[in-house]
Amino acid sequence: MDKIYRARPTSRLKIRSFANQIRKIVGLEKSTDFPILAVFEFLSAQGIFTFEILPKEDMENKCGETFPEERHILIREDIYEEAYKEIPFARTTLAHELYHLFFHGGEAISLCRTDSEIKARRAYEDPEWQANCFAGELLVPKDLVVGMSVEEVMKNCNVSVTMAKTQLEHYSRG
Numbered sequence: 112m113d114k115i116y117r118a119r120p121t122s123r124l125k126i127r128s129f130a131n132q133i134r135k136i137v138g139l140e141k142s143t144d145f146p147i148l149a150v151f152e153f154l155s156a157q158g159i160f161t162f163e164i165l166p167k168e169d170m171e172n173k174c175g176e177t178f179p180e181e182r183h184i185l186i187r188e189d190i191y192e193e194a195y196k197e198i199p200f201a202r203t204t205l206a207h208e209l210y211h212l213f214f215h216g217g218e219a220i221s222l223c224r225t226d227s228e229i230k231a232r233r234a235y236e237d238p239e240w241q242a243n244c245f246a247g248e249l250l251v252p253k254d255l256v257v258g259m260s261v262e263e264v265m266k267n268c269n270v271s272v273t274m275a276k277t278q279l280e281h282y283s284r285g
């Protein structure tokens with residue numbers, strides 16, 4: 112069985128505000144097409160983390176893996192190549208791993224050990240939910256996609272149909 116983790120609880124609103132801060136820090140709060148690969152490489156060049164590109168056979172079914180304590184990220188070779196080609200799934204993977212790096216160090220994360228602990232875990236305590244939520248909020252900024260269709264969001268933000276739909280659904284609820 113895979114390890115089941117529980118992270119410090121957070122909300123979509125908090126994650127949205129963090130994503131907006133990042134967009135502001137890099138001066139891209141008005142840009143719909145977030146250059147996640149350039150930002151990823153920039154942050155690493157600043158010494159914030161190190162990363163390694165590993166061949167497919169070393170990563171198996173994992174697209175990326177983050178070790179927050181070591182401030183180290185592994186990205187599967189084909190995913191990294193796809194990020195250069197601006198493929199939405201690869202872009203999402205980089206954003207996803209960055210969230211784990213920023214938020215899942217130290218005591219923010221613990222392992223669920225028993226069935227009851229696993230059952231008691233809420234979605235917002237799931238580190239994978241949090242990282243996916245962050246990727247959506249970073250790549251599809253709420254303020255900039257008001258009134259856009261799913262197709263327009265896909266095109267302007269360069270994200271998958273699933274991500275465009277999910278974000279628009281959340282934003283329509285306020």
Ligand SMILES: [Zn+2]
Nearest residue numbers: 207211239242
């Ligand atoms: Zn993850």
